[in-house]
Amino acid sequence: xxxxxxxxxxxxxxxxxxxxxxxxxxxxxxxxxxxxxxxxxxxxxxxxxxxxxxxxxxxxxxxxxxxxxxxxxxxxxxxxxxxxxxxxxxxxxxxxxxxxxxxxxxxxxxxxxxxxxxxxxxxxxxxxxxxxxxxxxxxxxxxxxxxxxxxxxxxxxxxxxxxxxxxxxxxxxxxxxxxxxxxxxxxxxxxxxxxxxxxxxxxxxxxxxxxxxxxxxxxxxxxxxxxxxxxxxxxxxxxxxxxxxxxxxxxxxxxxxxxxxxxxxxxxxxxxxxxxxxxxxxxxxxxxxxxxxxxxxxxxxxxxxxxxxxxxxxxxxxxxxxxxxxxxxxxxxxxxxxxxxxxxxxxxxxxxxxxxxxxxxxxxxxxxxxxxxxxxxxxxxxxxxxxxxxxxxxxxxxxxxxxxxxxxxxxxxxxxxxxxxxxxxxxxxxxxxxxxxxxxxxxxxxxxxxxxxxxxxxxxxxxxxxxxxxxxxxxxxxxxxxxxxxxxxxxxxxxxxxxxxxxxxxxxxxxxxxxxxxxxxxxxxxxxxxxxxxxxxxxxxxxxxxxxxxxxxxxxxxxxxxxxxxxxxxxxxxxxxxxxxxxxxxxxxxxxxxxxxxxxxxxxxxxxxxxxxxxxxxxxxxxx
Amino acid sequence: xxxxxxxxxxxxxxxxxxxxxxxxxxxxxxxxxxxxxxxxxxxxxxxxxxxxxxxxxxxxxxxxxxxxxxxxxxxxxxxxxxxxxxxxxxxxxxxxxxxxxxxxxxxxxxxxxxxxxxxxxxxxxxxxxxxxxxxxxxxxxxxxxxxxxxxxxxxxxxxxxxxxxxxxxxxxxxxxxxxxxxxxxxxxxxxxxx
Numbered sequence: 001x002x003x004x005x006x007x008x009x010x011x012x013x014x015x016x017x018x019x020x021x022x023x024x025x026x027x028x029x030x031x032x033x034x035x036x037x038x039x040x041x042x043x044x045x046x047x048x049x050x051x052x053x054x055x056x057x058x059x060x061x062x063x064x065x066x067x068x069x070x071x072x073x074x075x076x077x078x079x080x081x082x083x084x085x086x087x088x089x090x091x092x093x094x095x096x097x098x099x100x101x102x103x104x105x106x107x108x109x110x111x112x113x114x115x116x117x118x119x120x121x122x123x124x125x126x127x128x129x130x131x132x133x134x135x136x137x138x139x140x141x142x143x144x145x146x147x148x149x150x151x152x153x154x155x156x157x158x159x160x161x162x163x164x165x166x167x168x169x170x171x172x173x174x175x176x177x178x179x180x181x182x183x184x185x186x187x188x189x190x191x192x193x194x195x196x197x198x199x200x201x202x203x204x205x206x207x208x209x210x211x212x213x214x215x216x217x218x219x220x221x222x223x224x225x226x227x228x229x230x231x232x233x234x235x236x237x238x239x240x241x242x243x244x245x246x247x248x249x250x251x252x253x254x255x256x257x258x259x260x261x262x263x264x265x266x267x268x269x270x271x272x273x274x275x276x277x278x279x280x281x282x283x284x285x286x287x288x289x290x291x292x293x294x295x296x297x298x299x300x301x302x303x304x305x306x307x308x309x310x311x312x313x314x315x316x317x318x319x320x321x322x323x324x325x326x327x328x329x330x331x332x333x334x335x336x337x338x339x340x341x342x343x344x345x346x347x348x349x350x351x352x353x354x355x356x357x358x359x360x361x362x363x364x365x366x367x368x369x370x371x372x373x374x375x376x377x378x379x380x381x382x383x384x385x386x387x388x389x390x391x392x393x394x395x396x397x398x399x400x401x402x403x404x405x406x407x408x409x410x411x412x413x414x415x416x417x418x419x420x421x422x423x424x425x426x427x428x429x430x431x432x433x434x435x436x437x438x439x440x441x442x443x444x445x446x447x448x449x450x451x452x453x454x455x456x457x458x459x460x461x462x463x464x465x466x467x468x469x470x471x472x473x474x475x476x477x478x479x480x481x482x483x484x485x486x487x488x489x490x491x492x493x494x495x496x497x498x499x500x501x502x503x504x505x506x507x508x509x510x511x512x513x514x515x516x517x518x519x520x521x522x523x524x525x526x527x528x529x530x531x532x533x534x535x536x537x538x539x540x541x542x543x544x545x546x547x548x549x550x551x552x553x554x555x556x557x558x559x560x561x562x563x564x565x566x567x568x569x570x571x572x573x574x575x576x577x578x579x580x581x582x583x584x585x586x587x588x589x590x591x592x593x594x595x596x597x598x599x600x601x602x603x604x605x606x607x608x609x610x611x612x613x614x615x616x617x618x619x620x621x622x623x624x
Numbered sequence: 625x626x627x628x629x630x631x632x633x634x635x636x637x638x639x640x641x642x643x644x645x646x647x648x649x650x651x652x653x654x655x656x657x658x659x660x661x662x663x664x665x666x667x668x669x670x671x672x673x674x675x676x677x678x679x680x681x682x683x684x685x686x687x688x689x690x691x692x693x694x695x696x697x698x699x700x701x702x703x704x705x706x707x708x709x710x711x712x713x714x715x716x717x718x719x720x721x722x723x724x725x726x727x728x729x730x731x732x733x734x735x736x737x738x739x740x741x742x743x744x745x746x747x748x749x750x751x752x753x754x755x756x757x758x759x760x761x762x763x764x765x766x767x768x769x770x771x772x773x774x775x776x777x778x779x780x781x782x783x784x785x786x787x788x789x790x791x792x793x794x795x796x797x798x799x800x801x802x803x804x805x806x807x808x809x810x811x812x813x814x815x816x817x818x
Contacts, residue, residue: 102795438797445794453669456769459750460671460679594739598779 004269007257008167008210011235014257016250018388019242020421022177022341024216025367029300030180032308034188037324039086039113043315044352046098046108047072047082049152055079057109063090066120068291070142071109080144080154083291085313088113099318099337099354103347111315122289133203136286143285144292144355149182149246149275152356155282158272165204166270169255170197170279172213172220173239173246176339179359181296182276184309186213186220189280190227196279197234199286204272209234211276212251216241243341244419248273250388262415277358297353299325301362303333312353319349321360329362336361340368341420375428383422383432389415393422393432400439405446408439416440659710660688666706668699671749672771674723679749687711694718698770700725729770729785731763737782744774744783 007014048054055072059065065084072082091112095105128136141156149171170193174182186193201209211228213221215238228234239245239254249260252271260266266273274282277296284290293314300307305326312321318335319327336343337351339359383393391412399407416436423432663684670680675695677683687693693707694716701718708715718725733744733753740758752768755761763774775783790796 098792100792100795101797102790102792104790104792104795106792434797441794441796445796448794449668452769453667455767456669456671456750457664457680459752459767460669463749463751464679591739594737594780597781601779601781 004256004258005166008208008255011237012257013237013239014254016245016253016259016388017390018386018421019244019250020386020424021241022243022424024241025177025300026180026183026216029178029298029307029309030183030217032306034184034296034309034311036311037313037316037321039115039117039313040316040320041112042091042317043085043088043111043113043313044096044108044317045071045082045085045111045315046096046106046352046354048098048106049080049082049146049314049355053079054107055081057093057107059090059093059109061090061093064088064114065090065111066118068120068122068293070144070291074141080146081142081291082109083144083293084111085293085315086111086113087116087118097348097351099346099351099357101344101347103351108352124287124289126287128199128286129202133205136199136203140282140285143281143290145278145281145285146292146355147275148277148281148295148355148358150248150356152354155274155278158274159200159203161267161272163267164270165206165267165272166208167256167272168197168201168204168206168209169251169271169273170200170209170211170276171246171248171251171273172211172217172224172276173251174217175214175241175243175246176341176359177243178300178361179298179339180300181298181309181358183217183220184298185280185296186217186276187223190223192283193224193276193279194227194231194234195287196281196283198231199282200272200274200279201233206272207233210237210255211235212237212239212255214239214241214245243421244388244417247388247417247419249417262412292355295353295355295357297321297357298359299362300359301336302364302367303328303330303362312357314355315352317350317352318346318360321353322349322362327362330364332365334363334368334370336363341424342418371431372429374430377428377430380427382425382427386421386425388419388421389417391416396439397430397432397435400435403439403442405439405443408443413439413443660684662710663687663707666699666703666710667696668703668769670698670769670771672698672769672773673749674698674772676722692716692719695722697723697725728788729772730765730768730788731770731772731774732765732784732786733761733763734782734784735760735762737780739780741779743777743779747773747777749773 046054047057055074057072059071064087065071066087067084069084070081071084073079074081088111090109092110094108094110096108096110097103098106098108125131125139137156137160140159141154145155146152147155147158172182172186174180197209197211201207211224211234213224213236215221221236221238225236228236237255239251244250245254248266251273252266252269253259256269256271258269260269281292281295285292294311295314296309297312298309299321304322305328307325310321310324318337322335335346335349337346337357337360338344340361340363343359343361377394377397379394381394384391387393389412396408396411396413396416399411400413413436416433418433418436420433423430423434426432660681661684664681667680667684673679674697675683675686677686683691683695687707693711693713694704696703697718704718705715731753738755738760740755740760742755742757742761744761745753745755749771750767750769752764753761753774754764770785770788772785775785
């Protein structure tokens with residue numbers, strides 16, 4: 001720690017191992033002033049723009065949105081909200097190809113701009129120093145500010161580290177060929193960047209801010225030097241041009257003379273690094289209450305008529321940008337998102353600009369010939385010499401091809417920053433970084449599979465335990481039921497043996513009841529029958545009764561017959577059934593269909609088994 | 625005399641060592657065979673039963689008792705290689721009698737055709753199917769191991785095994801597949817030439 005301080009105080013610039021000097025080709029794009037791209041016909045905003053989870057969509061299709069209005073809720077972890085780049089209506093929320101080498105579709109909000117560009121209500125906050133740090137972090141988070149230099153890590157999260165920060169480093173190195181978005185931003189918006197740096201310094205509580213710029217950007221250096229002149233605690237450090245000086249770990253090594261240890265973050269050394277573009281976005285978010293809805297994108301390459309840097313609203317499709325800049329495609333034109341070293345060829349140009357898009361490169365075959373055929377590694381070691389992370393690229397390549405993941409882990413594959421220096425110098429044209437990326441994603445997948453297998457095992461064991469328990473419970477129930485039955489039988493047997501004793505009382509009661517009933521009947525007969533026909537009365541009544549019953553049965557039968565005929569005629573005429581019948585019929589039809597399917601399946605199976613048998617039998621015959 | 629002394633001495637030693645061994649057997653008791661646990665760790669835990677055993681653990685026990693290591697199609701070559709390393713035997717190609725290694729799949733129930741018979745629920749080894757008698761069933765996709773065991777019991781054939789779709793985070797940088805789809809991709813990084 002003391003060493004770091006001493007080194008930084010001395011103002012020296014150290015060196016990092018490896019690195020290359022590719023042709024820079026920043027002109028002519030860096031010489032054109034920033035322009036503003038008109039709104040495209042539709043803006044596509046993928047819900048996930050950076051590392052982490054996507055937020056929950058808070059707008060509906062057809063809803064009118066105002067410029068700067070949040071479209072998603074921040075997700076729980078590492079989430080950032082997304083904002084409408086201009087006013088308009090939500091045209092769709094659907095799957096669109098994402099700005100990724102795979103071109104896989106992902107959920108996106110599509111907005112049709114209405115041309116009014118009407119802002120939501122804004123509350124400018126020039127008085128940030130009177131505010132709490134936590135409040136400022138919330139503002140930055142709510143404005144959706146992500147790191148604009150690389151992977152788009154949420155800025156508020158990076159700043160919210162509960163560790164002492166001794167140095168804040170602002171990265172204006174921009175070492176990759178062609179890209180000059182930060183260069184242009186520093187030339188034109190130096191004051192705003194410095195304000196953002198002040199806010200970042202205030203939040204992190206550091207008393208020293210270092211601004212690093214590569215020495216190939218004299219205009220940017222001049223303009224920033226003027227802007228920071230009034231602040232004593234900001235120091236400008238000019239680093240020699242070398243790729244990849246702009247990598248976080250490489251720049252820290254340049255400025256502090258110390259390497260960030262493997263698998264550790266710069267914060268462990270008391271350092272936080274932010275890009276100049278991020279500093280600018282923080283200033284806009286805090287002071288102007290303007291969320292991150294646009295960014296500077298370099299449009300360059302020989303197949304573009306007007307190369308330059310533009311303010312592009314997020315969500316602008318790449319083809320709209322190309323059209324704006326005058327696209328003259330050649331045969332089999334490649335369009336690269338990002339720079340020539342770390343970018344990726346877009347599978348389609350309908351993908352939008354997202355928070356991490358810093359460059360659209362449209363090279364001609366002459367300036368960037370497509371890679372040649374891969375040849376065998378000759379173990380020349382050129383890649384190991386240029387690796388800024390002091391890895392053994394040729395060794396990693398062998399291991400990646402052999403899919404020897406434990407060995408890759410041992411050889412620190414995950415310290416590879418995928419800068420592409422090794423592939424650049426490889427005389428055998430081996431796409432090394434491609435192999436590393438594949439191996440990395442396979443290793444991550446394997447870890448995921450492992451976790452899933454662990455879960456499946458747990459679920460399987462839990463199920464086994466449950467089945468066991470249920471079985472035992474069932475047995476227990478059966479045992480209990482059997483016991484209860486036994487008991488009951490015993491009881492009954494007991495009662496039977498006990499019966500004689502209380503039989504007398506019971507039977508006497510029954511006898512008494514019978515006697516009472518007889519007496520009653522006799523009395524009734526006496527009362528109802530006339531004295532003239534005492535003998536006939538009973539049978540006549542009986543016959544009357546039976547006649548009535550017969551009639552009733554006849555009626556019922558007739559009714560039933562009538563109903564049946566009615567139903568039959570209904571069916572025959574296919575007259576619309578009553579509403580109650582309809583679903584019943586549907587259901588029965590569905591059931592019939594299901595049964596038919598089941599039968600068919602069974603038949604097929606039987607058929608198959610018989611076929612199997614048939615096919616087996618000749619074999620057996622042959623053997624015999 | 626010396627014979628008796630020898631007998632007593634050896635007897636005493638035997639007693640002492642016996643006690644030590646007995647104590648160690650209780651104190652350092654191992655709950656289950658650790659080699660079985662190690663094998664079980666390697667197996668993919670799909671519980672599909674394609675190996676002929678009812679689940680991954682029974683197969684792990686069988687391997688520990690000398691069964692072949694090439695009976696696990698979901699694990700494929702990678703699992704066989706690891707098992708061979710662990711057991712100190714030669715890695716063999718997958719036994720085709722138990723099925724072939726295929727892409728990852730999950731079961732999907734065509735819900736409007738489901739009659740709610742619960743047969744698939746009973747078949748699922750990891751309880752990844754949700755439903756009740758005469759109610760529609762559905763598969764909890766991220767818990768499904770793709771073991772295929774629910775397909776056979778379904779009386780109305782309404783369960784499909786579909787390939788797991790690639791997501792950006794699981795995408796394997798297989799640029800050829802992109803090329804097939806879109807005919808424009810290229811290897812990465814693009815090489816600069818002066």
